[in-house]
Amino acid sequence: xxxxxxxxxxxxxxxxxxxxxxxxxxxxxxxxxxxxxxxxxxxxxxxxxxxxxxxxxxxxxxxxxxxxxxxxxxxxxxxxxxxxxxxxxxxxxxxxxxxxxxxxxxxxxxxxxxxxxxxxxxxxxxxxxxxxxxxxxxxxxxxxxxxxxxxxxxxxxxxxxxxxxxxxxxxxxxxxxxxxxxxxxxxxxxxxxxxxxxxxxxxxxxxxxxxxxxxxxxxxxxxxxxxxxxxxxxxxxxxxxxxxxxxxxxxxxxxxxxxxxxxxxxxxxxxxxxxxxxxxxxxxxxxxxxxxxxxxxxxxxxxxxxxxxxxxxxxxxxxxxxxxxxxxxxxxxxxxxxxxxxxxxxxxxxxxxxxxxxxxxxxxxxxxxxxxxxxxxxxxxxxxxxxxxxxxxxxxxxxxxxxxxxxxxxxxxxxxxxx
DNA sequence: AGTCCACAGGAAGGGCAGGCGA
DNA sequence: TCGCCTGCCCTTCCTGTGGACT
Numbered sequence: 001x002x003x004x005x006x007x008x009x010x011x012x013x014x015x016x017x018x019x020x021x022x023x024x025x026x027x028x029x030x031x032x033x034x035x036x037x038x039x040x041x042x043x044x045x046x047x048x049x050x051x052x053x054x055x056x057x058x059x060x061x062x063x064x065x066x067x068x069x070x071x072x073x074x075x076x077x078x079x080x081x082x083x084x085x086x087x088x089x090x091x092x093x094x095x096x097x098x099x100x101x102x103x104x105x106x107x108x109x110x111x112x113x114x115x116x117x118x119x120x121x122x123x124x125x126x127x128x129x130x131x132x133x134x135x136x137x138x139x140x141x142x143x144x145x146x147x148x149x150x151x152x153x154x155x156x157x158x159x160x161x162x163x164x165x166x167x168x169x170x171x172x173x174x175x176x177x178x179x180x181x182x183x184x185x186x187x188x189x190x191x192x193x194x195x196x197x198x199x200x201x202x203x204x205x206x207x208x209x210x211x212x213x214x215x216x217x218x219x220x221x222x223x224x225x226x227x228x229x230x231x232x233x234x235x236x237x238x239x240x241x242x243x244x245x246x247x248x249x250x251x252x253x254x255x256x257x258x259x260x261x262x263x264x265x266x267x268x269x270x271x272x273x274x275x276x277x278x279x280x281x282x283x284x285x286x287x288x289x290x291x292x293x294x295x296x297x298x299x300x301x302x303x304x305x306x307x308x309x310x311x312x313x314x315x316x317x318x319x320x321x322x323x324x325x326x327x328x329x330x331x332x333x334x335x336x337x338x339x340x341x342x343x344x345x346x347x348x349x350x351x352x353x354x355x356x357x358x359x360x361x362x363x364x365x366x367x368x369x370x371x372x373x374x375x376x377x378x379x380x381x382x383x384x385x386x387x388x389x390x391x392x393x394x395x396x397x398x399x400x401x402x403x404x405x406x407x408x409x410x411x412x413x414x415x416x417x418x419x
Numbered sequence: 420a421g422t423c424c425a426c427a428g429g430a431a432g433g434g435c436a437g438g439c440g441a
Numbered sequence: 442t443c444g445c446c447t448g449c450c451c452t453t454c455c456t457g458t459g460g461a462c463t
Contacts, residue, residue, distance in 0.1 A: 148446090373427095385427065
């Protein structure tokens with residue numbers, strides 16, 4: 001295939017004496033050229049389609065569980081399970097928005113609160129989650145400084161002012177419980193006994209199918225009154241979803257049927273993740289556009305896959321704190337030297353040496369163990385606890401950084417640490 | 420069967436910064 | 442201003458673990 005980047009074209013082919021002229025010409029050309037996209041936002045995670053394909057059963061089940069709110073009854077608490085990109089969040093949001101519409105026309109007083117518990121600095125502590133819930137009902141509270149029980153009381157008082165049904169959605173609830181434990185959830189289960197006018201229901205969304213097993217029995221029985229499982233999409237279903245979005249996102253004929261099939265197949269292999277499929281398609285479109293082409297072809301999807309992986313890794317690494325970078329630097333070095341997998345003890349030894357060499361303070365093995373866990377949670381590495389019998393119990397660490405991103409990863413770490 | 424190793428990981432608490440209310 | 446509360450990062454201390462070794 002012959003590729004021609006418009007950037008290269010303008011830089012080399014024309015006699016333009018100054019940089020500003022060059023850039024100006026590029027922008028004019030860019031504006032005058034027809035975009036491959038018709039409406040790019042249709043491919044974003046936040047976009048809510050009018051119709052969600054292949055989720056009729058789940059939507060009906062969800063609607064029937066929440067419907068009693070329209071008759072001033074408290075709907076059952078609910079857990080929604082399913083892997084990433086199976087439509088849990090989007091279906092919940094759609095049903096809630098329809099419920100709000102129905103409430104408006106029927107005169108029911110329903111308030112819905114949606115909180116993504118995985119958002120850093122939003123819901124990673126009990127205080128912040130309560131503050132976020134208060135913000136959702138337009139009550140401003142300081143980022144820190146107040147006792148937690150004051151926030152609880154304020155929240156109870158505010159929501160109990162009117163006779164209303166409140167539905168609180170805690171998305172990625174497993175991340176919250178991992179961070180602050182399930183005591184908080186227990187407090188929430190007691191919420192209705194504190195209220196005289198309002199009624200509160202909870203929807204917990206998680207991609208961890210065994211999440212409820214890790215909960216306290218009281219919390220489990222109270223919050224898990226109903227359960228809905230979202231199964232992964234298969235390749236055919238993903239293809240339908242992609243087709244639906246392509247029709248509005250791209251100009252007609254901008255995505256070849258082969259590219260569409262390939263995109264669906266890649267995402268189907270990765271646990272039927274529709275979000276991943278849409279990302280692949282969006283980035284592939286951007287790549288095609290950058291090359292000045294009017295069609296997305298299979299090859300762009302390969303490039304898109306690499307780019308998404310690469311961006312995810314390098315962006316995550318850039319944001320890491322210095323000590324975590326030092327630990328990762330040691331893991332990469334150990335893996336490159338020893339090949340394959342390394343053990344916690346070896347990593348700590350290398351990490352300590354690196355810190356001494358670079359005049360950095362070094363942390364205790366206990367803390368380094370936690371940092372290794374954090375890298376694991378970010379999927380930069382994978383760890384597995386193994387027993388080496390008489391030679392102790394340790395963690396085996398494997399790098400998850402693709403070879404294609406290794407150079408950039410090192411560049412992101414090397415300014416901080418030298419040999 | 421008991422011992423031992425090299426950790427994993429929970430619990431408790433210190434120190435610091437930042438904010439609130441009296 | 443001061444006491445109290447929070448989050449955050451960290452250390453210290455401790456118990457638990459599982460399979461090789463004796």
